Amino acid sequence: MSRSPTLGPNAYLIGVPGGRHTLDTPALLLDRTALTRNIAKMAAIAERHGIGLRPHVKSHKSVRIAQMQIEAGALGVSCATLGEAEAMVEAGIPGVLVTSPVVSTNKLRRLVALADKAGPHQLTVVVDDPRNVAELALHAARLADPLDVIIDYHAGYHRTGVIDEAAALTLASAIAETGMLTLRGVQAYGGHLQHIEARAQREDAAAQLRESVASLVDKLKSAGLPIDIVTGVGTGTHEADASAGVFTEMQPGSYVFMDVEYHHVLAGGESGAPFDTSLFVQSTVVSTQAPEWVTLDAGTKSFAADSVAPVVARGVQGPSRYAFFGDEHGKLVVDSAHRPSLGAHVEFVTPHCDPTVNLYDRYHVVDGDTLVDIWPIEARGRL
Template sequence: MNDEQLHRHLVGRQGSRRDLNTPVLVIDRDALDRNIARMADFAGANGLKLRPHAKTHKSADIARRQIAAGALGVCCAKLGEAEALADEGITGILITSPVVSAPAIERLIALNDRCEGLMCTADNPMAARAIAAAIAASGGPPLTVLVDIDPGIHRTGVADAQAAVALFRTIAAEPSLLYGGVQYYCGLQQHIESFAEREAAMRERAEYLRGVLDALEQAGGKPPIVTGGGTGTHRIDAALGLFTELQVGSYVFMDDQYRACALTGEEDEVPFETALMIDSRVISANSPGMVTLDAGFKSLATDAEPPTIAEGAAEGTAFFFMGDEQGALVNMAGNLPELDSIVTLRAPHCDPTVNLYDTYHVVSGNTLVDLWPVTARGRSR
């Protein structure tokens, strides 16, 4: 049975969260909406636009809420994500990873025909010319392309200011392409836990970006859009005076990785709430000091520390993975939840955790209020 069959009848029933089949991906709708509003208010107060990264949530329902709160559109890491969200009417999409193969370019051109405000990035003149040729052959509308600048990760992006200028000139020379500006996403800096250290790292990277922007302007390519930034650096990004829009993503959920970071520089200030959780259930309680949950590797991202416990277990209880299907709660003091108890876990890393599920179970308090599909789940190509 799928989630609709299992749980639709529980929507609106008081206290129905307790009756969900576990493990289950849960959104606190009220916390989610407060997070969306707070980031929108922050951007507006700092003269910045928002194009939140949908790779975090992969959800048309959440994208609509972000756009209703003032976002220009959303970012998508992959072409498949963009196609899935565009099918649900989402516009203003920026594809943040390069599109280079002939089959992918064909899909990109088809998407440009039906998605208002579509943009993509490129980091190689060969790829830009291939996209331009495909558009010219199809007779479709021009596509806006941003120059992706490598911030030092060496994952994607032009390697230096000279390469940025060369790519700008390639884009500007193609009648079927529109030069949109640049992308500069400093992923390595997002999770530096100390605000002061993160700020110092970003200011160093900002000086590099400033040099590239100066070179582009001197070549006649002053960027209309400078997009980048993230949840971890958003306060710093706003103060740099370089970005026109922010690609913040995880602020909507606040996973454990971001909860570990001082986001504001103010002691004990946490600007966003935990809105994404995994409800699990105690399925075995036969060993002293330990109980077994029904959530394991297949229910939670494993690229970070094990999840922390939000509700349902005493302080001092720790989670350990016990394989694909199970996890363990250990408390040597013996203060553990009973058989069939619900234990709520925070997502260790939200993006890959979300990609394990078909459906968000949206709650207000302890009542299930809606089911939202994870629209772009698995759309990684």
């Protein structure tokens, strides 16, 4: 059977038993069973606690995975960039929230055009500045219905978001005055809390944020403002936040994959990490000349290099340690008794899944030892 060239050099292996182990590498692997299980688990958590689920696309950037999340019960998706939102709306994904302010004339034009394409109440964007509100309203005047917006709150991180309750009230007034924008609620995403490794410290920090958010929401509601949506919550704080009654919806992203960082963070639960590793990078041993290590074909162009190192998942027995060895190469230090041979395939758990995914054009979807499909990463590189 012929395959589309967009599927890459491994397309001929789709459906071939054992094809997982003969891929051209570096290759981004996605375990379909683990992915499906993770999506179902988070959907069940949201349903059990009566909280909405709007998972973040920034982790996977994939239309196919977004569709799976919607089919499992998600009310929409969250997008960190306008480009991600465009990819989702173009594919018919409903309930898209752009979680970062959209600024500059051309991007505002794109945003309004996207809102028109998505339809009423299917695209929402956060705002944190009256100047941005005024510009957005001018562009939104072409829409048949007002554009939905959410006030972004700094959540203690101060990356974006209004700085306090007074600023939120001022912004809400500016939104109301436009006549072209409809205030729907508040966003408070504590990104800086998600990777606090000590469970008690992470939960305490999340509780402090919830207290701050609850106060903000009470203040806005007391002013007669319609706050129907309180959105935030990531993979690292989902357990405590889902049941607390402050947020109306969650935005976790990395739970679909898990990575080295999140395994460290979530391993402190009663039964270990609640989600399975579904994402791997497969590499090949390309040199065995050094006595203390082997050289792999996966370096800084294959793994995110902003955090910890990748960890071996398959292909090596015994202790091992990965180190970056250049753009195209990695060093795997192993003992002589477990030294992989030239041409051997070694799979790794990704150090940080989001930026690792952004290095690849496609997922190689596997079921056991078989490559069952190849999915494009449609939102990769879209600003």
